[in-house]
Amino acid sequence: MKLYSMPTSGNSYKVRLLLALLGRDYQRVDVEYDTEALAQAHLSGALPFSRAPALHLGDGRVLAESNAILCWLGEGSDFVPQDAFARAQMLSWMFWEQNQHEGVIAVRSALLYYAHRKPEATPQRLAELLERGNALLQLMEDRLKGQNWLVGDAISLADICLYAYTHTAESRGGFDLTPFPALGAWLDRIAALDGYVGLDD
Template identity: 75%
Template sequence: MKLYSMPSSGNSYKLRLLLALLGQAYDRIDVEYGSAALAEAHASGALPFGKAPALHLDDGRVLAESNAILCYLGEGTPYIPADAFERARMLSWMFWEQNQHEGVIAVRAALLQYPHRKADATPEALARLLDRGNGLLQIMDDRLARHDWLAGTALSLADICLYAYTHTAETRGGYDLSPFPALRNWLARIASLDGYIGLHD
């Protein structure tokens, strides 16, 4: 299979991380912002919703949206809880990641990191995102203060999903994670997993 992946994107990284943890072989096509490869992917229709990531299966089928691809790749693995309630809890965190977390944590990083977003990086916007992001990180920290993982008793897709943008919240988004000790311990647990790769690996 072939993964169209944006190297700097947490949404693409979460798939690369899961594939690494699974030891799954695949072909990767990097389509970074402003690259000729991204323009070609748009022109060829390789990105169904007009953005990376997109997974092209050997039989020609194409799947878009990072969390949908996570669920597909995670099918039949230990990363999807067997218990129906814990599986639904996993999905609730994944829905929350796209509906709440990504639109704040990832957006603040994008305003600070991508030249084409600099015009939107006003002091007011950055301050608003910082305040909202700290509230979201607190929600995670509260859960992780009582549980090692976000859903169930073991690492699940929820953890992989939310790790992607959270682990670079300090270095790319300018958040201070020192007030969130349980979250920092969770980040360390994931980084110590066999097969782990970082954003730029």
């Protein structure tokens, strides 16, 4: 397998993290913003939706979109619940990550982290994202107060998916995670998993 991955992107990182936890071998091609590698990847058609990640399989098939890649890689593993309702719950968190969480937590981090996004980082925009983000983090906190994982009694793709941008919400996005102790403990549990790799590893 070959993974076209943006090193600083949480969407790419979640795929790298699952591959590491599964112990899967793959070739990694870094395609960071404003690099020749990204330009070449676009020209070659390596990125079906014009963005990373994209997973190229040995038989020529290509899979795009981070959460779709997680589902394909996780098929048959312990990261996917056997119970049908639990699987649906897992997917609901993964859908929520893309249509709610990512558009706030990741966007605030991007505005502060990437130079080309700085013009968008107005005080009003940052304050709005901070307020909305804290509400989303509180939702996760409430879910994790009485359980270790987002779905059932074991880690699932939902946890891997939401860990990616949540674990950098403080360092990159300027969120204060102190008011979310259950969330903090959940982050620690994932970082302690065998095979864990960090964003910059």
